[in-house]
Amino acid sequence: MPANPAHAFDLIVIGAGSAGLAAAGRAAQLGARTLLIDRAQVGGTCVNRGCAPKTLLGYGAAWSHTVTRCLRTAYAADAWADAIARTRAEVTRLHDTHFTQLANAGVQWLCGTASLRGRGIVRVQTDAGKTTLRARQIVLAAGAHPVPLPVPGAELACTSDDVFGWDTLPASLIIVGGGVIAVEMASTLARFGVRVTLLTRDACVLPEFDAALSEAATQALASCGVDVILNADIARVEHDAVNGGGVTVYASTPGNDIPRVLRAQHVLSAIGRAPNTVGLGLHAAGVKLDARGHVAIDRHFRTRARGVHAVGDMCGASPRQLTPVAAAQGHYVAERLFGKGIKLPDMSAVPMAVFCDPAIASVGLTEADARSRRPDLGKRPRLETGDDKRAPADCIDVVVRRFVSLEQRFAGTGMESLIKLVCNARSGRVLGAHIVDNAAPEIIQALAVAVRMGVRLKHLRTTVGLHPTAAQALLSI
Structure with missing residues (x-):
């Protein structure tokens, strides 16, 4: 020392x-x-x-x-x-x-x-x-x-970090990326009146989430005015000298030999960290x-x-x-x-949320994960012993409830909420829960405990709910 x-x-x-x-x-x-x-x-x-x-x-x-x-x-x-x-x-x-x-x-x-x-x-x-x-x-x-764009002109792009320093908003913005940060920024800024275009190289936004939530996120972005362009690879970014400022983004899309040209006041990179x-x-x-x-x-x-x-x-x-x-x-x-030592943190049921409108939340296995039994799931919930002799598709039950919440009815949007449960077909154990509703992050927090402790579909269906709440639909699914 x-x-x-x-x-x-x-x-x-x-x-x-x-x-x-x-x-x-x-x-x-x-x-x-x-x-x-x-x-x-x-x-x-x-x-x-x-x-x-x-x-x-x-x-x-x-x-x-x-x-x-x-x-x-x-x-x-x-x-x-x-x-x-x-x-x-x-x-x-x-x-x-x-x-x-x-x-x-x-x-x-x-x-x-x-x-x-x-x-x-x-x-x-x-x-x-x-x-x-x-x-x-x-x-x-x-x-x-934040990872910068790997293309010529990357220095012209900002990141989500920069947004919190903006005193005024741009009239238009191109967001490159389709993950959580990209979707949240697109949803938030569009609702503040920014004309937002979202480019993602994937076939959907939020590809790490259940397919039903990815589809709901695309619809939610469209409903607040975001132009979502899928399967788009950004090629370069340039100053927009034609329109007196801003940026020009060139992006390639399937089936088009000529790059698509997009213009906005700013371009934001949200392709990872x-x-x-x-x-x-x-x-x-x-x-x-x-x-x-x-x-x-x-x-x-x-x-x-x-x-x-x-x-x-x-x-x-x-x-x-x-x-x-x-x-x-x-x-x-x-x-x-x-200290005296503790057990390793249990990462088998870590909840996730996307704060768009309506919000999205998830815990446990997606339907695709459960059906494929991917080997890279680590400590995430697995199918129970005894199902191994059955085909994966036969091992899984999926139950879905769609409804329009009172919040969305008051707003006049007609935007649907969604609750999707992925269950073990034999035991009824809930392996994954996926929710679309502005209350979804709060609901999923409690549901993460239930999934981790092995809650079964019958437990949910025999529990008396609180009315009127979005979470009540979980118990009548």
Whole structure:
């Protein structure tokens, strides 16, 4: 240890996102002398550029759009300034909350750029200069960043991170991508009055979700004015000199030899996220990367370097880049290092949601996964023993309920809600649940517990529901 004991820690956590906050907070509560380092603001992507601000803007878009459509007393485009101001105020409040929680737990905070310099050694560059620190254990939790477009003119594109800095909205926007971030941004900005075109190279949006939810998402985007172009490969981006500003996007589509030309004020890349590994000194410390560029770890989140762990979006073990998954990993590592030890986080029934309009949520197996029994499902729910002798199609029952909620009837949209359950045909066990409704994220959270605990279709059908709610349809399916 260095001569200066102020520079010695039991744990140094690099990255103050969900994973880092969980690891640092729990370790300090367990008595470890803990330092948390980040080059930016506390909270990581979730608080500053992800979950919290995009959900808040989604609420603003929903309320503004509904009031405009139903009561004719407001205009969506005029609501952006108020919505972004409220969002930024809430992000600031969350910063203060996190700093208070860190202080109460006994976590020390340092704003700077950290890199590994050998076993247990961390070099930090701050505004005041360079500092060398030592720690018994190090946790890497540096997160991920948006992937730029892999085409000429990529520097002209923005990302979802940039949207939260907009004081005014563009009149038109092209979004490249078909995943959760692309769909949420398209839905939110379209409801604020932006003319949105969404390009995806896949045959559908949200390809990782059940097919019924993917179809519903496409319909939902169309209903709020988004032009969805499927099977489109972007070729290049150029300045639009013809119309006095903006960008021109050239995209190839099946059956067309001539690229399709699209123009808008901005183009936004939402094609995925890559781990933040550059500049961390991983090679010098003996930390290895896997084939996808993520930090390679074992089942306990240990890297190849002794005393160095990795959690969250930068490591290769995360089934999905989700805040609760990252937080669970960080909490586990802290408990394992400084507590009495706990079981590995159960990732068999991790719920997911897309905050579009109407919202989409899912937990467990999709119908396609259940029927194909894909070998890469890991710890996700599997068919029960005894069904192996039957054909996969015969092992699965799918029940679907479609209805128009009171919310959508009041809004006058006629937009259908959907509840789809994928069940084991023999036992009735629910293997997956997929919901389309603005209440879907709240419903799926409770249903995730039920799926994980082995709820059966008969249990749902014999439970008395609460009326009038969208969730009641789940019990009469």
